[in-house]
Amino acid sequence: MEQQYIDLYKEQQANVKMHSASPLNDLRDGSFALFERIGFPTIKLENYKYSDLKEPLSADYGLNINRIPIPVNPYEVFKCDVPGIKSFLYFVVNDGFYPVSDPRNNALPEGVIVGSLKEVGKSHPDLIARYLGKLSAKKEDGLVAFNGAFAQDGFFMYVPKNVVLDRPVQLVNIMRSDVDFMANSHNLVILEEGAKAQLLVCDHTVDDVKFLCNRVTEVFVGENATYEHYKLENTNTKTTNLSTLLMQQLASSTVLANVITLHNGITRNTIEIALDGQHCETTLCGMVIGDKNQKVDNFTSILHNQPNCNSKELFKYVLDDMSVGGFTGKLFVAKDAQKTAAFQTNRNILLSKMARMNTKPQLEIYADDVKCSHGATVGQLDEIAKFYLQSRGISEKEARLLLMFAFTNDVIENIRIEALQDRIKLLVEKRLRGELSKCEGCVICQ
Amino acid sequence: MLEIKKLHASINGKEILKGLSLSVKPGEVHAIMGPNGAGKSTLASVLSGNQNYEVTNGEVSFYGKDLLSLPPEDRSREGVFLSFQYPVEIPGVSMTNFMRTAVNEHRKYKNLDPISASDFLKMMREKKELVELDNKLANRSVNEGFSGGEKKRNEIFQMAMLDPRLSILDETDSGLDIDALRIVASGVNKLRRSDNATIVITHYQRLLDYIVPDFIHVLYNGRIVKTGGKELALELEEKGYDWIKKEIDG
Ligand SMILES: Nc1ncnc2c1ncn2[C@@H]1O[C@H](COP(=O)(O)OP(=O)(O)OP(=O)(O)O)[C@@H](O)[C@H]1O
Ligand SMILES: [Mg+2]
Numbered sequence: 001m002e003q004q005y006i007d008l009y010k011e012q013q014a015n016v017k018m019h020s021a022s023p024l025n026d027l028r029d030g031s032f033a034l035f036e037r038i039g040f041p042t043i044k045l046e047n048y049k050y051s052d053l054k055e056p057l058s059a060d061y062g063l064n065i066n067r068i069p070i071p072v073n074p075y076e077v078f079k080c081d082v083p084g085i086k087s088f089l090y091f092v093v094n095d096g097f098y099p100v101s102d103p104r105n106n107a108l109p110e111g112v113i114v115g116s117l118k119e120v121g122k123s124h125p126d127l128i129a130r131y132l133g134k135l136s137a138k139k140e141d142g143l144v145a146f147n148g149a150f151a152q153d154g155f156f157m158y159v160p161k162n163v164v165l166d167r168p169v170q171l172v173n174i175m176r177s178d179v180d181f182m183a184n185s186h187n188l189v190i191l192e193e194g195a196k197a198q199l200l201v202c203d204h205t206v207d208d209v210k211f212l213c214n215r216v217t218e219v220f221v222g223e224n225a226t227y228e229h230y231k232l233e234n235t236n237t238k239t240t241n242l243s244t245l246l247m248q249q250l251a252s253s254t255v256l257a258n259v260i261t262l263h264n265g266i267t268r269n270t271i272e273i274a275l276d277g278q279h280c281e282t283t284l285c286g287m288v289i290g291d292k293n294q295k296v297d298n299f300t301s302i303l304h305n306q307p308n309c310n311s312k313e314l315f316k317y318v319l320d321d322m323s324v325g326g327f328t329g330k331l332f333v334a335k336d337a338q339k340t341a342a343f344q345t346n347r348n349i350l351l352s353k354m355a356r357m358n359t360k361p362q363l364e365i366y367a368d369d370v371k372c373s374h375g376a377t378v379g380q381l382d383e384i385a386k387f388y389l390q391s392r393g394i395s396e397k398e399a400r401l402l403l404m405f406a407f408t409n410d411v412i413e414n415i416r417i418e419a420l421q422d423r424i425k426l427l428v429e430k431r432l433r434g435e436l437s438k439c440e441g442c443v444i445c446q
Numbered sequence: 447m448l449e450i451k452k453l454h455a456s457i458n459g460k461e462i463l464k465g466l467s468l469s470v471k472p473g474e475v476h477a478i479m480g481p482n483g484a485g486k487s488t489l490a491s492v493l494s495g496n497q498n499y500e501v502t503n504g505e506v507s508f509y510g511k512d513l514l515s516l517p518p519e520d521r522s523r524e525g526v527f528l529s530f531q532y533p534v535e536i537p538g539v540s541m542t543n544f545m546r547t548a549v550n551e552h553r554k555y556k557n558l559d560p561i562s563a564s565d566f567l568k569m570m571r572e573k574k575e576l577v578e579l580d581n582k583l584a585n586r587s588v589n590e591g592f593s594g595g596e597k598k599r600n601e602i603f604q605m606a607m608l609d610p611r612l613s614i615l616d617e618t619d620s621g622l623d624i625d626a627l628r629i630v631a632s633g634v635n636k637l638r639r640s641d642n643a644t645i646v647i648t649h650y651q652r653l654l655d656y657i658v659p660d661f662i663h664v665l666y667n668g669r670i671v672k673t674g675g676k677e678l679a680l681e682l683e684e685k686g687y688d689w690i691k692k693e694i695d696g
Contacts, residue, residue, distance in 0.1 A: 399519075407538060
């Protein structure tokens with residue numbers, strides 16, 4: 001399985017590098033050597049025991065190493081921006097940053113840089129070199145190493161000191177291809193001290209072929225900075241979405257990350273947030289609605305490396321048919337990280353006998369003066385509540401919907417962009433009703 | 447309107463109702479009293495369609511319809527309302543959304559269009575006033591964090607919203623302070639009409655001072671063993687149930 005990619009790399013590395021954002025080349029050979037050594041992750045690894053990637057990784061995908069432009073104009077086909085949301089809108093088509101910028105993006109505040117790694121690599125090489133790979137390069141993770149070997153471009157965002165973005169930045173990943181296709185991209189987000197920004201990442205597929213996306217995102221949140229990261233996944237059942245989000249928080253920074261999987265094939269999210277300064281606030285949420293044969297595994301780690309930080313984690317799954325969910329909540333509290341407060345909750349509803357949920361808290365606490373709690377439940381809908389609703393004239397179907405919707409409510413409340421929250425409520429409701437939750441008037445999402 | 451004939455019902459294989467019969471006509475108020483565990487809540491549950499109870503024999507007709515063959519939601523839409531002895535907390539479902547859904551489902555059953563937003567708000571306001579339900583409560587999740595008395599008040603609020611033909615109030619008075627009791631009872635009285643009826647399940651004569659019954663039934667060991675006028679409540683208050691138990695058990 002790995003061999004074909006090892007051969008490919010050896011044969012094509014000159015082309016890979018020639019067409020790549022140059023800062024990514026500095027890490028490339030090291031990543032490749034690591035990949036050659038450890039290969040793709042398998043379920044034998046503790047961290048991947050709920051993610052069986054053998055099948056999607058063995059499929060034969062095309063790669064676009066020579067960066068041949070993809071004939072699609074996202075502005076024409078993409079009509080699904082959240083109504084009412086005023087965002088700075090950017091597209092990545094497959095693994096390339098779409099070069100034509102929306103004129104509204106000219107309103108970005110002075111000093112903010114948003115663009116492709118390739119372009120910004122030319123204009124601000126030092127800035128990128130200071131951050132790129134600092135969180136990813138040493139990860140003993142086959143997917144990250146593979147990404148390091150093959151990723152050629154990605155999304156870049158920089159918010160300078162004390163600059164506040166008054167609307168969210170929206171990054172839409174669109175997969176478009178006539179043949180089974182693999183995309184690797186590396187994104188980099190930097191918030192300097194006191195900066196404030198929200199990033200909304202949407203994953204969509206246009207074509208009905210097998211896609212494999214392997215994306216690595218590094219986020220650096222400076223002192224006193226505030227960052228919100230939303231990820232909305234709404235793709236087709238043939239898509240395998242492998243995403244690694246690595247974040248670092250410095251002192252007194254605040255982060256909210258909310259990852260929502262509404263529709264997909266196979267999803268693996270690895271999320272790691274390192275609290276590397278005191279007085280950080282972290283909220284990590286997620287929600288999964290799965291049916292058919294969908295598989296979603298969220299592997300999360302919150303690393304309390306410094307004292308006096310608070311973290312809160314909340315993941316909820318609604319699984320129907322034969323869908324399978326996985327959740328790991330790793331909580332690490334370093335020896336000196338006293339006065340840590342960390343709370344973790346994972347609640348799951350199984351709507352069918354065949355649906356399965358694997359959930360695992362993984363606590364490694366080396367400090368003694370801490371407040372930590374975790375709880376996980378797997379259950380069915382509350383029959384007594386359902387009867388109460390029915391006894392007021394509400395049909396069983398509608399009662400189930402109300403209860404499922406209520407179940408996801410506290411995750412949705414952790415969306416602090418009002419228009420997005422409204423939109424997601426609508427999409428979730430449609431999804432729970434069994435309607436495809438594609439955005440209205442949108443020809444792009446399947 | 448309601449004819450219960452020789453109703454037998456069991457839960458987990460244990461027979462609780464053992465041939466209960468009762469007839470209720472429009473405009474009437476019936477009180478059901480009886481010792482703990484007699485089967486009063488069981489009767490209410492069976493009438494409202496709780497699937498945990500199995501009806502093994504007997505029949506129930508409501509305006510000529512076979513009530514027992516209807517799912518719980520259709521019983522409600524036909525006009526049967528149960529004020530629960532233990533109202534259920536449903537976090538994440540707002541009272542407003544709950545009531546709007548319920549009202550619209552009732553309307554759909556009658557082939558009516560969904561209620562307009564302004565009519566709905568007006569209706570909510572009026573009915574809240576009827577039971578003096580705090581605005582704050584109406585903005586919260588269904589019963590979540592409500593006190594015992596607030597939950598009971600909320601039941602009567604829901605009753606007012608759905609305008610049932612038959613209301614079954616299962617110990618709606620328990621947990622109410624004296625003022626709340628008066629408010630709830632006066633709410634119930636305001637909703638009384640010649641074309642609807644009420645079954646009040648209670649342990650206390652006090653409630654019946656406010657909601658004056660036409661009949662009082664004593665339910666014991668799964669059957670109605672005694673029926674009388676409102677003076678029966680005073681007698682029970684004074685003497686307890688032992689004399690009735692003796693009469694029945696021999
Ligand atoms: N799940 C159950 N399994 C077995 N027995 C049950 C179950 N639920 C109720 N019962 C029994 O059924 C009997 C009748 O209960 P019910 O709640 O109808 O009584 P009640 O007359 O309403 O009493 P109270 O005045 O205390 O409210 C009781 O003996 C109770 O223990
Ligand atoms: Mg009872």
